[in-house]
Amino acid sequence: MSIGQLVEALAAEQPTAAQRAERPAADREAVRRMMGVDLRDEEFEQAPDVLGNLYKIAAERVRAGKGTAA
Numbered sequence: 001m002s003i004g005q006l007v008e009a010l011a012a013e014q015p016t017a018a019q020r021a022e023r024p025a026a027d028r029e030a031v032r033r034m035m036g037v038d039l040r041d042e043e044f045e046q047a048p049d050v051l052g053n054l055y056k057i058a059a060e061r062v063r064a065g066k067g068t069a070a
Contacts, residue, residue, distance in 0.1 A: 001009075015023075028044050 024044075028039070028041065031044075032038055
């Protein structure tokens with residue numbers, strides 16, 4: 001397999017810009033349904049990025065060598 005083919009295969013696995021833009025809207029709609037509360041998009045923007053913070057903590061632990069699975 002050539003480098004060009006590898007790049008094409010990797011690019012095909014990545015979400016498009018449109019798909020990346022759709023995800024927050026879908027996530028917000030799911031939260032609204034699950035919570036039964038109609039939060040505005042502005043309220044979501046003001047909320048802390050809990051999932052992002054969890055990812056950051058997990059990445060730091062893995063880099064520190066403490067990421068062993070239980």
